[in-house]
Amino acid sequence: MIAELEMAADMIRNSRPTAINLSWGVDRALQAARGGENTEEIREAALRSAEGIAEEDIRVNRAIGKNGAKLLEDGDTILTHCNAGRLACVGWGTALGVVRSAVEAGKKIEVYACETRPLHQGSRLTAWELAEDKIPVTLICESMSGSLMRRGKIDKVIVGADRITRDVVFNKIGTYNHAVLAKHHKIPFYVAAPLSTFDRIYGEEDITIEERDPEEICTLAGVRLAPLGINVYNPAFDATPLELVSALITEKGVFRPPLMPPV
Numbered sequence: 001m002i003a004e005l006e007m008a009a010d011m012i013r014n015s016r017p018t019a020i021n022l023s024w025g026v027d028r029a030l031q032a033a034r035g036g037e038n039t040e041e042i043r044e045a046a047l048r049s050a051e052g053i054a055e056e057d058i059r060v061n062r063a064i065g066k067n068g069a070k071l072l073e074d075g076d077t078i079l080t081h082c083n084a085g086r087l088a089c090v091g092w093g094t095a096l097g098v099v100r101s102a103v104e105a106g107k108k109i110e111v112y113a114c115e116t117r118p119l120h121q122g123s124r125l126t127a128w129e130l131a132e133d134k135i136p137v138t139l140i141c142e143s144m145s146g147s148l149m150r151r152g153k154i155d156k157v158i159v160g161a162d163r164i165t166r167d168v169v170f171n172k173i174g175t176y177n178h179a180v181l182a183k184h185h186k187i188p189f190y191v192a193a194p195l196s197t198f199d200r201i202y203g204e205e206d207i208t209i210e211e212r213d214p215e216e217i218c219t220l221a222g223v224r225l226a227p228l229g230i231n232v233y234n235p236a237f238d239a240t241p242l243e244l245v246s247a248l249i250t251e252k253g254v255f256r257p258p259l260m261p262p263v
Helices: 002-015 021-033 039-069 095-104 121-132 142-150 175-184
Strands: 077-080 110-114 137-140 156-159 168-172 189-192 237-241 247-250 253-255
Touching: 002 021, 002 039, 021 039, 039 095, 039 189, 039 247, 039 253, 077 095, 077 142, 095 121, 095 156, 095 189, 110 121, 110 142, 121 137, 137 142, 142 175, 156 175, 168 175, 175 189, 175 237
Parallel strands: 077 110, 077 156, 110 137, 156 189, 189 247
Antiparallel strands: 168 237, 247 253
């Protein structure tokens, strides 16, 4: 059975080559499963490990939120990209966990959520989460963020991360654009992520950026928008140099690059 689990683990890892958390969780559950002596023990060990990871994620996200909330002022307007909330994590979220914790502490926070093309995680997930929590949210196209910053409408940017290496933050495509714009407009750019996202033995050049189906860009809600046969480039992630990051918000505290958390 372990051989079958290892094959399944490889398949799951390869489904998200850029993000590290999935591989981290799979490896942890697989290691626990190896301690079982029969099928039932293997199954129970893997399940206990997975449940433990989920419970730990809630505690970690809560700690990230508490640490990050200290960086937000009452009345701040936050820009966020993609979804780093309870739908992407477990129960609280990383980037949205910071917002939730600030609101929980009594601060008035408003959010601009980028729609996040081409899969619209911002409009489908982030905007929905915030609206459900009755946190004021305005949905925008990501191409609007620079205009909002120039007009003084954004106080801080907070995003999550799929992998943090020794030199860059990998996150949903479009994150780098916001970081460059925030730097130009002297707006803090924060990354909220657990220690399990850090992968400091590698650099940007060592990581494969996942490319997705061209049809994600060519179609919308089943309707084709682009000409047939058009060339398409559709990376799922981009890399933001750490020098553009104002601070890394983790469960162990806030670290300002080049200072990194102990992992």
